Amino acid sequence: MAHKISDECIACGTCIEECPVDAISEGEIFIIDGELCTDCGTCVDVCPTDAISPE
Numbered sequence: 001m002a003h004k005i006s007d008e009c010i011a012c013g014t015c016i017e018e019c020p021v022d023a024i025s026e027g028e029i030f031i032i033d034g035e036l037c038t039d040c041g042t043c044v045d046v047c048p049t050d051a052i053s054p055e
């Protein structure tokens with residue numbers, strides 16, 4: 001299991017700075033590396049568009 005970023009992402013960059021394991025990378029919409037994500041949920045709390053959810 002890993003968290004996922006949906007189309008609601010506006011690529012603001014807020015989550016990148018908060019992820020403790022650097023699992024998030026930039027793009028047109030941001031992407032979470034499922035191999036690195038520990039499902040801590042930190043990014044969910046900081047995303048301004050609620051684009052991140054557990055999956």
Ligand code: SF4
Nearest residue numbers: 019037038040041043
């Ligand atoms: Fe990083 Fe935690 Fe979000 Fe996974 S759930 S991408 S480890 S901040």
